[in-house]
Structure formats: C-alpha cells, structure tokens
Amino acid sequence: MARYRVSAVFALIVGLLLAYFVWSTQADPTSSYRFKLGLDLAGGTELVYKADMSQTPSGEQSEALAALQGVIERRVNLFGVAEPLVQTEEASSLSGITEDRLIVDLPGVTDINAAVAALGETPTLEFRLVTPVTVGTTTQTGYMSTGLTGRYLASASLQFGSGATAGLAAPQVLLNFNSDGAKLFEKITSENVGQTLAIFLDGQPISTPTIQEAIPGGQATITGQFTATEARDLVRNLNFGALPVPIELQSSSAVGPTLGAAAISAGVTAGIIGFAIVALFMIAWYRLPGVIAAVALVEYLAFMLAVIKVIPVTLTASGIAGLIISVGMAVDANVLIFERTKEELRGLSGQEGKTPREAVHIGFERAWPAIRDGHLTMLISGVILFWLGTSIVQGFALVFVLGVLASFISAVSLSRVFLLAIVPDLPAQAEEGRGAWKFLLSSGFRSPVN
Amino acid sequence: MFIINHRGFFFWLTGLLLAAAIGAILVWGLPLGIDFTGGSLMQVSYQNGVPPLATIEKQIAVVPLGSVSVRASGTNAVSIRTRTLTETEHAAILAAISADAPATELSYTSVGPALGSQFANKALWAIFAVILVIVLYIAFAFRKVSRPVPSWGYGLTVVAMLAIDLIVPAGFFAAYAHFTGAEVDSLFIVALLALLGYVVNDIIVIFDRIREHLARNEKTGLRESFEDTIGKSISETMTRSINTALTVALALLALIYFGAEATRNFALVMLVGVVAGTFSSITRSAPLLIPLANWFAKK
Numbered sequence: 001m002a003r004y005r006v007s008a009v010f011a012l013i014v015g016l017l018l019a020y021f022v023w024s025t026q027a028d029p030t031s032s033y034r035f036k037l038g039l040d041l042a043g044g045t046e047l048v049y050k051a052d053m054s055q056t057p058s059g060e061q062s063e064a065l066a067a068l069q070g071v072i073e074r075r076v077n078l079f080g081v082a083e084p085l086v087q088t089e090e091a092s093s094l095s096g097i098t099e100d101r102l103i104v105d106l107p108g109v110t111d112i113n114a115a116v117a118a119l120g121e122t123p124t125l126e127f128r129l130v131t132p133v134t135v136g137t138t139t140q141t142g143y144m145s146t147g148l149t150g151r152y153l154a155s156a157s158l159q160f161g162s163g164a165t166a167g168l169a170a171p172q173v174l175l176n177f178n179s180d181g182a183k184l185f186e187k188i189t190s191e192n193v194g195q196t197l198a199i200f201l202d203g204q205p206i207s208t209p210t211i212q213e214a215i216p217g218g219q220a221t222i223t224g225q226f227t228a229t230e231a232r233d234l235v236r237n238l239n240f241g242a243l244p245v246p247i248e249l250q251s252s253s254a255v256g257p258t259l260g261a262a263a264i265s266a267g268v269t270a271g272i273i274g275f276a277i278v279a280l281f282m283i284a285w286y287r288l289p290g291v292i293a294a295v296a297l298v299e300y301l302a303f304m305l306a307v308i309k310v311i312p313v314t315l316t317a318s319g320i321a322g323l324i325i326s327v328g329m330a331v332d333a334n335v336l337i338f339e340r341t342k343e344e345l346r347g348l349s350g351q352e353g354k355t356p357r358e359a360v361h362i363g364f365e366r367a368w369p370a371i372r373d374g375h376l377t378m379l380i381s382g383v384i385l386f387w388l389g390t391s392i393v394q395g396f397a398l399v400f401v402l403g404v405l406a407s408f409i410s411a412v413s414l415s416r417v418f419l420l421a422i423v424p425d426l427p428a429q430a431e432e433g434r435g436a437w438k439f440l441l442s443s444g445f446r447s448p449v450n
Numbered sequence: 451m452f453i454i455n456h457r458g459f460f461f462w463l464t465g466l467l468l469a470a471a472i473g474a475i476l477v478w479g480l481p482l483g484i485d486f487t488g489g490s491l492m493q494v495s496y497q498n499g500v501p502p503l504a505t506i507e508k509q510i511a512v513v514p515l516g517s518v519s520v521r522a523s524g525t526n527a528v529s530i531r532t533r534t535l536t537e538t539e540h541a542a543i544l545a546a547i548s549a550d551a552p553a554t555e556l557s558y559t560s561v562g563p564a565l566g567s568q569f570a571n572k573a574l575w576a577i578f579a580v581i582l583v584i585v586l587y588i589a590f591a592f593r594k595v596s597r598p599v600p601s602w603g604y605g606l607t608v609v610a611m612l613a614i615d616l617i618v619p620a621g622f623f624a625a626y627a628h629f630t631g632a633e634v635d636s637l638f639i640v641a642l643l644a645l646l647g648y649v650v651n652d653i654i655v656i657f658d659r660i661r662e663h664l665a666r667n668e669k670t671g672l673r674e675s676f677e678d679t680i681g682k683s684i685s686e687t688m689t690r691s692i693n694t695a696l697t698v699a700l701a702l703l704a705l706i707y708f709g710a711e712a713t714r715n716f717a718l719v720m721l722v723g724v725v726a727g728t729f730s731s732i733t734r735s736a737p738l739l740i741p742l743a744n745w746f747a748k749k
Contacts, residue, residue: 040712112558116537249537253559259493263710274704278697285693317712318640321720324705325644328698329651332690335697336655339690370658373591374651380587381580381647388576390569392636396643 001425008421011414015299022305033309038316038395039253041267043260044107045115049247051088051100055145056245065100067151067244072102075119081106102247103391112254124243125150127188130196130208143198143205146188151244152181154218158235171231173222182218190214201234267320274324275301278331286338288440289419293334296414300330304406308399318396326403329378333411336367341419345441356437357425364416371411378404454681457737464734467726468614471621478624483633486570488563490535492543494553495527501551503528509546513539521631524711527556534562573639577646584650585609592657595664598676598743607738608653615649615730616642619723626718637716645723648698652691652731659683660736676743680736688732695728 025033039046056064065088076084085105090098109115126149133142154176177185188197189211199207199222207222226234279297283290304323308315341363344354354362382404385397423437453460484491500506503520506528510518515532523529530543540558547553561569585605592601619642626632660683667674702724705717 110555113537113541250562251560252537254555254557256554256556258554259556263712266708266710267713270705270707270709273708274701277700277704281697281700317710317716318637321637321640321644321713321716324701325647325698325720328648328694328701331697332651332694335690335693339687339693343686366662369662370655373588373658374654376591377584377587377650377654378647380583381643381650384579384583385576385643388572388579390572390636393573393576393640393643396640400644400647 001421004417004421007417011299011417012295015295015302018299018302018306022302022309025309033312035309036312036314037260037264038314038319039105039107039260040255040317041260041264041315042107043110043255043257044105045109045112045252045254046106047104047112047115047119047249048251049102049104050250051102052246052248053100057147061100064151064244065102068102068247071243072104072119076104076106081109083107101250108257110254110256112252116249116252124201124246125153126200127185128198128200128205129188129192130198143200146184146197148177148181148184148188149244152177152184154178154181156235158231159221170223171226171228173226173231173234175220175222177218177220179218182216185218185220186214186216263317267317271320271324275327278327282331282334286335288422289334289338289341289415292415292418292422293331293338296334296410296418297327297330299414300406300410301327303410304403307402307406313398313402314395315399316392316395318392319399322396322399323403326400326407329375329404330407330410333367333371333375333407334415336370337363337411337415340364340367341441345438355425356423356441357420359441360416360419360423364412368412371408375404375408453684453733454677454737454740457733457740460733460737464614464730467618471618471624474621474624474628475617478628480620480624481627481633482570483635484531484559484561485636486567486634488534488561488567490532490540490558490560492530492532492540492558493523493527493556494530494544494547495556496551496553497526498551500526500528505550506530506547509549510543512546513542515539534560569636573636577639577643580643580646581609581612584612588654588657591654592661595661598746599739600746603739603742603746604657607735607742608650608657610738611653611730611735612646612649614734615645615723615727618726618730619645619719622722623715623719626715632715635715637713638719641716641719641723644720645727648724649727649731652694652728653735655690656683656687656731656736659687660739677740680739684732684736691728691732695724698724 021033025031026035028034051065051068053061053064069086069088073084073086076086084107085103087103087105089101089103104115104119106115127146128143129146131142131144156176157174159172159174160170193211193213196208196210198205199209199220209223222234275297279294282293282297286293304326307313313319341359344359344362344366345356379401382397382401386394386401389397423441500522503522506520507518510520510530510532515535517532519531521529521531530547532543535543540560544553544555585602585608588605588608589602592604595601623632623634623638627634660680663674663679663683666672667679699721702717702721706714706721709717
C-alpha cells in the first residue's frame with residue numbers, strides 16, 4: 001500500500017509538471033514549444049506541385065529533387081513568410097508509377113495568386129547542341145540535350161559588352177557554373193568545336209552561339225536580343241534559382257486567418273465542454289473510481305499535449321479528431337476496469353464477493369486481455385493508416401497512435417496506482433467500513449449496496 | 451439472454467437498417483467532394499449579408515467555366531464549387547463576385563483531377579489493409595479458443611460487422627447530404643477510419659468475455675451451450691458497451707454544438723456510427739457466431 005501511495009504521489013507530481021509545461025510554453029509567445037498549428041487552423045496557403053522527372057536520368061532524380069527543394073526554399077524566403085515549410089514527397093500510385101511532389105506550406109499567406117506567381121516564374125535553363133535532323137529530303141535543325149542545365153549554375157550577372165549595334169553597349173548575361181558544371185561545360189565545348197550550342201530558357205532557344213574553342217573556367221555569356229530590363233530580370237530569376245526540373249501546380253488551398261482562428265476557439269471550447277461532461281458522467285456513475293478516472297484523464301491529456309508539443313506534431317482538424325477518439329479509448333479502458341472491479345465486489349455467479357482491494361486487483365487483471373487486444377488492433381490500424389494514408393489521414397493517424405499508446409499507459413498504470421493507493425486492505429471478516437467502500441466502488445445512480 | 455432469444459428479430463432489424471442505408475446510397479448517392487473528383491472550392495463571406503445566390507451565379511458566369519454550384523454556407527458566407535481553376539480564373543471570379551459588395555475569401559481549395567483520384571484510391575486501400583490486419587490479429591489473439599467456432603471465425607464475424615457498421619453511417623450521410631448539400635470530403639474518410647477503430651474495440655470486448663468463459667468452462671469441466679455462453683457474455687459487458695458509447699457520444703455532441711464548422715459533419719457521421727456500431731455489436735456480433743457455430747457443428 002505504501003508503495004502504491006509513493007507511486008501515486010510521484011504520478012501526480014509528474015502530471016502537474018507536465019500540465020505546467022503545457023501551460024507555460026503556451027503562455028510564452030517566444031517559446032519554441034508552442035503548438036504547431038496546421039494551415040487549416042492557423043490560416044495560410046498550401047501549394048502542391050508535381051515535379052516532371054521525365055527528362056531527368058533516373059540516377060540523378062533524388063539529387064535533382066533536392067536541388068529543386070533548395071531553389072524553391074530560396075524563393076519562398078524571398079517571399080517573406082514567417083515559418084515556411086518546403087518538403088518533397090514521393091507518391092507511388094498502385095500502378096507502380098511514382099510521382100515526385102513538392103509541397104509548399106506558407107503560413108499566414110492567403111493570396112494564392114501572389115504566392116503562385118512568386119514561386120512559379122522561375123526559368124528553366126538548358127544548353128542543347130544543334131544537330132541537323134534529316135526529315136525526308138529536307139534538313140531541319142534539331143536539338144540534342146547536353147545534360148548541362150540550370151542545376152549547375154552558381155550565379156548569373158549582368159554586364160554590358162560591345163554589341164553589334166554601334167555605339168551602344170549590348171546587355172549580356174554572364175553565367176558562372178559550379179565546379180561540376182564547369183567540367184561539363186568544358187567537356188561539351190571541347191568535344192564540339194565548330195558546332196552551335198543553343199541556350200534554352202523555358203523551352204525556347206534564346207541564344208545560339210557557335211563554339212569557337214574549348215572553354216575552361218566555367219563561364220558562359222548569353223548575348224540574346226535583350227533589352228536592359230529583360231536582361232536584368234533574367235539575371236535576377238536565374239540567381240533566385242533556375243529550376244532543375246519543370247514543375248506543375250497540382251493543387252492549392254488557402255484558409256483565411258478568421259476561419260482558422262474561429263476553428264481553434266471553437267475546437268478548444270468543444271474540447272473543454274466535452275471533457276467536463278465526460279468527467280461529470282464518470283464521477284456520477286462510477287463514484288470514487290470515476291473521480292480517479294477523471295484525474296487520470298487530466299494526466300493523460302497533459303501527457304498527450306506535452307508529447308504533441310515536444311515531437312512536435314502539427315495539429316490539424318483531423319489531428320484533433322484523432323485526439324478526441326483516443327480520449328474515448330482512454331475512457332473506455334477505465335470503464336472496462338471499473339465494471340470488472342464492480343463484478344468482483346458483487347461476487348460472480350453465486351461466489352462470495354471479494355474484499356474491495358482484492359476486487360480492484362482482480363478487476364485490473366481480468367480487464368487486461370480486452371484492453372490489450374483492443375488497443376493493439378487500434379495501434380496496428382493506426383500504423384497502417386499512417387503508412388498508407390495521404391497527409392490528412394496521416395495527421396489523424398499520428399495523433400491516434402500516440403493517443404492509443406498513452407491510453408495504454410494511463411489505464412493500466414495511473415488508474416491502478418491511484419485506486420490501490422486509496423482503497424484500504426480490509427480483512428474479509430471486518431464488516432465495518434466495508435459497506436462504505438463497497439458503495440464508493442460501485443456504480444449507478446441508485447444505491448446498489450445490498 | 452433477451453438478445454439471444456430474439457436474435458431472429460435483431461437479424462431482421464439489421465437487414466432493414468442495412469437495406470435503408472444501401473437504398474439511401476443508391477437513390478441519392480454519395481456526392482463526392484473535390485478531394486476525390488478534383489475541382490476548386492471557394493468560400494467567401496459578405497460583410498453586409500449575402501446577395502441572392504442567383505446574382506452571384508450570374509456574376510460568375512462572366513468567366514466561362516461550365517457548371518458552377520453556389521451554396522449558402524453559414525449565415526454570412528457562400529461556397530462556390532467549380533472545375534479545377536487556374537490562378538487567373540480564380541482571381542477573375544473573386545473580382546466578379548466582389549463587383550457589387552466586397553467579398554472576403556475565407557478559404558480556397560483547388561485539387562487537380564489526377565490528385566483527386568489518387569486520394570480516393572489510397573483511402574480505399576488503407577481501409578482494406580486495416581480490415582485485413584484486424585482479421586489476422588483477431589484470429590491470432592483468439593487462437594486458443596477454437597471450439598465451437600475456429601478462431602478465424604471471430605475475425606470474419608468482426609469484418610462482417612465492420613462492413614455493416616460502415617455502410618449505415620455512409621447511408622445516413624447520403625441522406626444528410628441529399629438534404630443539406632454536404633459533400634464527402636477527406637474528413638468523412640477519417641470519420642469512417644475512426645469508427646473502424648472504435649467498433650473493432652467494442653466487438654473485441656464482447657469476444658474477450660466469450661473467450662474467458664470458454665476457457666473457464668474448459669478448465670472447470672462445466673458443460674454450457676454456446677448460446678448460454680454468448681448470452682452471458684453479452685449481458686455482462688452490456689453496461690460497459692453502453693457507458694463507453696455514451697461518453698464518446700457526449701464528447702461528439704460537444705463537438706457538434708460547440709466545435710468548428712469544419713469538423714461538424716465529421717462529428718455527426720461519427721455520432722451516428724458510434725450509436726449504430728454499439729447497437730450492432732451488442733445485438734449482432736455475438737449472435738452471428740451462433741449460426742457459424744451450428745454450421746461447424748454440422749461439419
């Protein structure tokens with residue numbers, strides 16, 4: 001008994017500390033442990049792009065995708081968003097075709113138009129060799145990919161060179177390649193002296209210089225028919241990052257700040273009221289164990305919220321749904337145990353009823369297989385959903401899995417420790433006090449002591 | 451024992467409920483939202499009251515879009531559903547509907563058609579995978595009780611129950627959607643998934659009691675008919691089933707009355723599912739085992 005009391009006090013202190021952690025980190029606006037709210041609650045824009053990998057060699061795809069992510073991150077940062085999130089996702093459909101996606105979350109941004117424009121206007125830059133293609137009797141100009149793309153670009157700058165127009169300096173765009181790009185450029189130029197190397201911007205040839213000699217050093221100049229403004233824009237866009245692979249907007253969604261704020265306050269209100277009603281019902285029906293279940297549930301919630309903050313799990317509407325269901329599971333585990341305790345107290349099928357403490361012990365023991373199997377099936381389901389689901393289903397599944405785990409711990413440890421710390425070990429023949437404990441451990445709205 | 455003695459009645463009741471639900475789905479259909487079909491959904495609010503919907507429709511018609519649906523949503527807002535919009539079209543619509551009274555965009559979602567069908571596919575496979583794993587787990591957890599029903603029989607019974615328990619709320623939603631214009635969105639799928647978890651747990655509790663009784667009878671050598679064992683198990687677990695359902699239902703009611711608009715349909719589907727599911731696991735899961743046991747006894 002003393003052992004259980006020490007554990008119970010310890011559990012209470014831990015619960016209080018957790019609750020304090022949840023409350024204090026939320027009260028402090030600078031804390032890094034504040035709840036991370038999904039865009040559906042906090043307001044903001046989510047853009048999902050498909051990366052077109054059809055032109056990228058299969059060995060370089062993951063690298064290209066990482067480069068794409070980097071470029072988009074740079075662009076997003078230029079857009080000025082508080083906590084942007086750029087992530088890549090490989091979605092495989094059942095037909096075996098994989099699709100690479102880029103998901104951009106922009107909290108606080110509600111103007112999709114501006115966001116799409118800011119992200120999407122990046123040019124794709126590519127160098128292609130001109131090769132004559134014979135179609136029937138006529139010879140046409142064909143272009144052959146060299147593998148040298150904007151991915152290898154380190155920087156671009158604007159300069160004015162002596163152009164064809166007399167007296168006027170023509171704007172030129174100077175490209176600096178990174179070390180890989182420089183090697184590739186040197187190789188291409190040395191192998192193809194005398195040929196034409198076309199520079200493609202967004203799929204259009206903008207400049208078709210002829211290779212005079214091998215060019216080491218990794219610098220190239222584009223002398224297209226630019227105006228000074230066009231050249232400056234091109235340089236800016238190239239510096240912001242030429243996209244290594246083309247992207248296509250697949251879906252977009254924006255939630256205004258008012259809708260998100262309303263959703264949060266309504267969610268919190270519903271949560272508090274719902275919890276209060278459930279706790280009242282438990283106390284009214286299950287008396288002493290009901291009170292203990294309510295305390296255990298508060299601890300359970302404090303624990304869950306702390307875990308959500310520490311991991312951190314981004315809370316969305318579907319995540320909150322998962323939380324509510326897992327609270328339901330935690331309540332159920334308690335109900336199972338109390339019903340069992342009550343049965344033992346009453347005495348099963350003609351047997352003599354147990355003493356209160358024995359009843360609590362046996363109640364937990366008997367309820368255990370049902371709790372274990374129920375929780376394990378839910379755990380497995382949750383893991384599968386997380387594994388197979390789309391992001392909205394994953395949001396639900398993650399919180400649900402955490403909740404089931406926490407419910408497991410709370411039901412079999414917390415409620416048990418609290419009950420065993422309180423219910424005294426009365427000898428079987430002691431009649432005094434037994435009725436009172438029997439009443440406290442029973443349930444229902446009428447007096448069941450008989 | 452009431453349920454066991456009148457199990458014929460409950461079978462018919464189930465059949466009737468199931469027929470009504472399937473009927474609702476067949477007649478009214480489940481209107482799929484843009485998460486599944488692709489398309490754009492825009493929610494806008496007007497500060498000084500919503501203009502007549504016909505006016506808004508006329509304003510939108512400036513942009514050639516094909517069919518457009520405009521519905522009132524809440525007191526001060528409308529939701530506009532169209533095919534997948536480009537950003538230019540999106541901006542054009544916003545400008546058009548703001549012509550008379552300024553409209554504030556509350557939310558905007560646009561899903562490409564390819565992404566939509568992928569979501570539906572993935573969700574369905576996830577549900578199937580979960581159901582399969584549940585059968586396997588239950589067959590494993592009940593491996594020690596193989597008489598009079600083999601352990602996989604419990605798994606199969608659970609799956610039969612789950613099918614019923616998902617069809618009933620889906621049927622309810624078909625009727626609800628028919629009268630309110632609600633649409634099946636990804637949260638609806640989440641609700642079905644959550645229900646799956648809830649109902650499995652509910653049935654397992656009853657089966658666990660049957661398992662316990664069967665094991666004890668074997669040990670003590672008590673001869674008891676399977677009907678009696680099941681009847682005993684159901685009445686012993688009934689208070690727990692009802693109380694758990696009641697607490698979850700209370701939490702869901704709080705979510706319906708005080709919760710966010712976005713989770714209201716979710717909570718409603720869950721509520722119907724929890725009530726129907728609890729009723730179903732009490733009245734049907736165990737009685738389904740009896741014909742199964744008889745069938746195995748004959749073999």
